[in-house]
Amino acid sequence: MEYVDSSLRNDTIKMVLTQSFFNNVQENLTDQLFDKIGGTGFNDTINCTIGIENLIDFEFNITNKEIVSIHLDPTTTLVKLYDDRLAFGVSNFTAAAGFSYMYVSDPPIFADIGDFDMDIASTNFSLDFN
Numbered sequence: 001m002e003y004v005d006s007s008l009r010n011d012t013i014k015m016v017l018t019q020s021f022f023n024n025v026q027e028n029l030t031d032q033l034f035d036k037i038g039g040t041g042f043n044d045t046i047n048c049t050i051g052i053e054n055l056i057d058f059e060f061n062i063t064n065k066e067i068v069s070i071h072l073d074p075t076t077t078l079v080k081l082y083d084d085r086l087a088f089g090v091s092n093f094t095a096a097a098g099f100s101y102m103y104v105s106d107p108p109i110f111a112d113i114g115d116f117d118m119d120i121a122s123t124n125f126s127l128d129f130n
Contacts, residue, residue, distance in 0.1 A: 022079035031074055038069040056109070061102040064115075068096035089126035096120070 042065040051057030072078075073092035080087045098117040105111065 064100040093123040
């Protein structure tokens with residue numbers, strides 16, 4: 001690391017990050033993190049009430065929140081460094097999550113109990129910083 005003369009501007013540290021750094025982060029952190037996140041449940045319960053004053057209230061309850069799975073294609077390089085730019089890309093990102101819910105209105109006109117599931121399949125995106 002090279003220190004910049006603080007009389008020229010606020011104290012800073014100049015860092016040089018190489019492609020190897022980003023490859024190691026992906027290999028040793030990102031992939032294992034996604035493996036650990038899959039199957040993670042959250043035990044807290046969300047309870048809230050919303051409504052229109054003097055007309056109707058809705059009481060909500062959300063439980064059994066879970067990230068069922070999360071996966072990133074391991075053959076894709078997340079960050080690529082070039083001479084004049086940086087590219088960030090995700091290929092074949094898939095994820096699944098869900099929760100159980102319940103709501104009832106007061107007066108009791110609307111009510112439902114069920115499960116919400118969300119699946120994200122084969123999502124790709126890229127950002128190119130020039």
